[in-house]
Amino acid sequence: MTLLDGPRIAPKSGQVKQLVVFLHGLGADGGDLIEIGQHWRDWLPDAAFVAPHAPDPCDGVPMGRQWFPLSLRDPAEFWRGVTYAAPRLDAFLDQELARYDLPASKLALVGFSQGTMMALHVGLRRTTGLAGIVGFSGLAVLENGKGPESLKEAVRSKPPVLLTHGEQDEVLPVEMFLFSKEVLTGAEVPCQWHLSPGVSHGIDEEALRQGGLFLTQVFGLPYPK
16 A cells, blocks of 8 residues: 655644644645645644645546545445545554654644545544544535434544535535534534635635634644734
8 A cells, every 4th residue: 555645844843742634625635735734833833734645646637636536426425435545544644643753632634625524534433532623615424325323333533523614615515514513413523613604615714713723722722812
């Protein structure tokens, strides 16, 4: 299995005490999200940031990458996809924690769209709990044909989660955000949320701010001045 890699931002302090892993969406690559680390660096001065490129070339987007193929035409493809890509992401997270000699409690996952699907699927099934998960414009994927109770049975740890979504998202409609929020709550996963009025499939400044504040909270850092 080829290990993943991607762009990185070193901690502002020069000392790694936390790790933030960005998981990009379909057709993008690690460069799409890594700059968020620059926005959060002052609030998270001891955090290293890394944004791995997804393992596979993206269908129809020659320069893009994908965690799994996605047509949005077959409901079963979400579950097939996250289970297909999970082992590589799990291996990458183990590699990065070992690189910095950090416990899982100092790791946060930040996903966008398909990357949020991966962050929630993998992050809730790791045996040692993460610090937290930020999911921008994504979905909590359930096994095809099963109801919300299936997630409660599957979770192995319950890190706090922040979900944000654009109210006018045309790719993953806001109903998916509402569904995910209910599913996580039903699985007894601590869940905060933010809905961005008038925003489509993207991340606005307020969602970025909420994500950064959430990470300071889960890492036990002071509220930014």
